[in-house]
Amino acid sequence: MTVVKLLAPTGMVGTGFSEQTFQRALDLDPDVIGCDAGSTDPGPYYLGSAQSLPSPEAAGRDLRLMLRGAVDRGIPLLVGSAGTGGADAGVDWTAALVRGIARQEGLRFEMATVYSEVDPGTLAGLARAGRLRGLHDAPELSEDAIARLVRVVGQIGPEPFIGAMEHGAQVVIAGRSSDASMFTAVPVMRGLAGGPAWHAAKILECGAGSVDQRLHPDCMFAWVEDERFRVEPPNPEMSCSPASVTSHFLYENADPFLLREPPGVLDTSGCRYEQDGRGVVVTGSRFLPADEYTIRLEGVEPAGYRRVCLGGIRDPLVLAQLPHFLEDATRSSQKKIQESLGLAPDRYRMNVRVYGANAVMPVQEPVPDQVGHEVGVLLDVVADTPEVSQAAITVAWHTFLHHPIPEWTGLISNLAFPCSPPDIDVGLTYRFAVNHVAVAEPTELCRTQYETVDG
Amino acid sequence: MELHELTRLIRSKNAGPFMLTFDIIFADPEGYERVTAAGVVSPGRISALYGVPQDKVAVYFCEAAQAIKISFPRPVTSGDPDDPDVFGCQQHAPLVHLAV
Numbered sequence: 001m002t003v004v005k006l007l008a009p010t011g012m013v014g015t016g017f018s019e020q021t022f023q024r025a026l027d028l029d030p031d032v033i034g035c036d037a038g039s040t041d042p043g044p045y046y047l048g049s050a051q052s053l054p055s056p057e058a059a060g061r062d063l064r065l066m067l068r069g070a071v072d073r074g075i076p077l078l079v080g081s082a083g084t085g086g087a088d089a090g091v092d093w094t095a096a097l098v099r100g101i102a103r104q105e106g107l108r109f110e111m112a113t114v115y116s117e118v119d120p121g122t123l124a125g126l127a128r129a130g131r132l133r134g135l136h137d138a139p140e141l142s143e144d145a146i147a148r149l150v151r152v153v154g155q156i157g158p159e160p161f162i163g164a165m166e167h168g169a170q171v172v173i174a175g176r177s178s179d180a181s182m183f184t185a186v187p188v189m190r191g192l193a194g195g196p197a198w199h200a201a202k203i204l205e206c207g208a209g210s211v212d213q214r215l216h217p218d219c220m221f222a223w224v225e226d227e228r229f230r231v232e233p234p235n236p237e238m239s240c241s242p243a244s245v246t247s248h249f250l251y252e253n254a255d256p257f258l259l260r261e262p263p264g265v266l267d268t269s270g271c272r273y274e275q276d277g278r279g280v281v282v283t284g285s286r287f288l289p290a291d292e293y294t295i296r297l298e299g300v301e302p303a304g305y306r307r308v309c310l311g312g313i314r315d316p317l318v319l320a321q322l323p324h325f326l327e328d329a330t331r332s333s334q335k336k337i338q339e340s341l342g343l344a345p346d347r348y349r350m351n352v353r354v355y356g357a358n359a360v361m362p363v364q365e366p367v368p369d370q371v372g373h374e375v376g377v378l379l380d381v382v383a384d385t386p387e388v389s390q391a392a393i394t395v396a397w398h399t400f401l402h403h404p405i406p407e408w409t410g411l412i413s414n415l416a417f418p419c420s421p422p423d424i425d426v427g428l429t430y431r432f433a434v435n436h437v438a439v440a441e442p443t444e445l446c447r448t449q450y451e452t453v454d455g
Numbered sequence: 456m457e458l459h460e461l462t463r464l465i466r467s468k469n470a471g472p473f474m475l476t477f478d479i480i481f482a483d484p485e486g487y488e489r490v491t492a493a494g495v496v497s498p499g500r501i502s503a504l505y506g507v508p509q510d511k512v513a514v515y516f517c518e519a520a521q522a523i524k525i526s527f528p529r530p531v532t533s534g535d536p537d538d539p540d541v542f543g544c545q546q547h548a549p550l551v552h553l554a555v
Contacts, residue, residue, distance in 0.1 A: 040533070043533055254526040256515050351537060360545045380536075
């Protein structure tokens with residue numbers, strides 16, 4: 001009976017894991033080490049800028065352990081969504097770290113780099129051919145909308161990883177990937193393409209996320225068979241339970257039972273979960289192949305240049321009239337920006353966020369007026385150029401700072417700034433502008449390169 | 456009685472940049488049964504609390520996990536200039552003190 005053993009060192013490259021746990025996991029004789037290296041969670045900046053969220057030191061530390069583990073044992077290492085956004089530059093950044101580690105450690109292996117960015121011409125072609133499907137009422141991607149996009153990636157499934165391994169690669173560094181792909185690749189190669197493989201993969205991609213009490217980011221291990229799978233954290237101080245596994249499956253999934261992956265749908269609605277030592281055995285996972293193979297697209301467009309300014313208000317008399325004070329100061333700022341800079345309010349976007357009142361839920365806050373003894377006011381200006389956003393926010397914070405209230409006579413100053421300069425340059429910001437899948441062949445939208453890494 | 460008194464976890468998070476999902480995970484089957492039977496968590500209730508159209512709200516009852524899940528499209532996409540919560544992780548607050 002085929003059993004495929006999967007090891008996830010952690011939930012995201014760079015978040016760390018215990019070296020001791022990892023060595024214990026390697027002693028369980030995994031068939032593959034897989035790791036997710038990206039996410040859209042922290043917002044569009046990472047795809048837009050192609051910058052990595054973890055530092056090279058943090059990512060390098062994790063990669064070094066994974067690489068040595070894989071090469072020592074002669075098993076594949078599959079990393080997906082490299083560099084956080086999964087951009088081509090993220091793949092190159094990660095591959096460069098890997099080559100550096102190989103040099104330092106004297107490691108030799110075959111490596112594949114899989115690029116999953118989709119260029120505008122290809123995207124436009126898919127649109128014209130009617131091969132784009134909008135998700136959740138997403139508007140159709142017009143030619144103008146496509147032209148505005150800075151970067152688009154297509155989440156690859158397991159097939160590009162499989163192709164790379166069949167070509168001889170032991171280490172695969174891929175761009176944006178569907179989370180389960182790094183963990184279904186080897187099972188699928190070995191004939192396990194059903195529910196248990198996909199379900200185990202979805203649990204593993206979070207590392208130790210599905211344990212009862214996660215003390216720190218750490219490893220997760222799975223044994224996958226045709227009709228069932230077992231998950232258990234290699235760290236003896238952690239454990240999974242039916243409750244922890246089922247409730248973790250809710251995490252970040254809109255539907256608790258049905259998960260769409262590139263080749264089809266994972267259905268966990270009929271699953272049974274049984275405690276087995278520190279692990280859990282799961283039966284009843286089903287995978288329903290879809291009529292069309294679809295690749296989920298993520299894309300960003302520029303959203304302007306942004307500057308923010310944080311100031312605390314502690315004066316009780318200002319706080320007693322806060323909504324009026326802020327509205328008045330906003331109007332005064334707009335007037336001054338118009339007079340001094342010649343900029344009408346439609347030339348920039350100014351948001352006044354009030355921490356302590358309704359910053360977290362600006363529209364739906366049930367108690368926006370229940371203000372305590374202190375609030376934090378975040379002035380947030382976005383404009384088409386860095387010069388306009390800087391000029392506008394400078395006038396704005398200066399205006400808010402000295403905005404008068406009737407109770408005080410003389411020049412007052414209302415904002416306690418934590419730093420100098422008071423305003424902070426956030427830089428070019430981005431907006432997610434693609435909520436579509438492409439109907440495509442599994443390797444149609446990605447490109448793979450091969451090399452021998454000889455440390 | 457308030458919802459949080461019957462739960463071991465109430466949270467919100469993005470399910471991708473365009474969707475918000477909430478998990479209400481009960482401490483025991485009795486709490487789950489009680490709240491489910493009472494119809495306290497319904498698309499109408501959520502629509503009123505969050506200002507989203509009722510037909511866009513999906514409520515799932517997950518017996519195996521002893522949990523109720525709520526999902527709806529984010530009114531503002533994650534990371535948009537007006538977005539108050541990039542991770543979508545602090546939007547569950549009104550549910551904590553929900554009367555049951």
